[in-house]
Amino acid sequence: MVVATQPKIFRDPVHGFISLPRDTVLRIVDTKEFQRLRRIRQLGTTSLTYHGGEHSRFAHSLGVYHLFRSIIDRLESIDRCPCSEEILAGELAALLHDVGHGPFSHALEGKLTGKGHEEWTIEATTSEESGIFSVLREIDSSLPERVASIIRGGPTSMLCHHIISSQFDADRMDYLLRDALATGNSIGRFDVDRVLATLDVQQNQLAFGDQYLAEQFIFARYFAYWQIYFHKTTRGFDILFQSIWKRAKWLSAEENL
Structure with missing residues (x-):
């Protein structure tokens, strides 16, 4: 019998085929901490406003990994790529950037445990009790801290950090x-293929190669916040959930819960 060595292929509604190397990235995807993201909705309470917005942080994380790889391919083609030893750590940081999100995502972030999702992500990456840490260490003993450094924005890996978070x-x-696809809103869309084809690096950060693409991206983001993320019904449900949580904590402290 021949053991499969080809990448694992995921069919994605946004990017088409996403290819994951079996010896590195797929091993992280198969951990219980990452699989948990299948049960965390990307848009939190927004599905109560847009019923199609029920996609998961799992799907989003695969998409961010895919775009990170696409950006690296573009930068390699113009000789502007970061040092090769940071690419794998950057890929895994892109994959893991949201692994610390809890139920209802941003609506209850910091209110359940007092920590933000970035702190939980760092803990999942560096704690010896984490399955993610175990896999990272098996691949390379220095990888857990290198991945955490990129997520934090350490000075030795700023370009990789900016590709993921800027x-x-x-x-x-x-x-x-x-989110535009899931909610049926066309206003959050932009020409991602053209953006990727014209990317450059300026002052150790990603830069648009075309000012009109920059305008398109900025307006797409503005209208997405207006129509999706800050929709009055969604914000109302966020406040309601926060009030319920505060009430539950108070009752627990009073031993009435």
């Missing part, structure tokens, strides 16, 4: 496209 990054590109 005003123009793989994270924002994926959620704008994915």
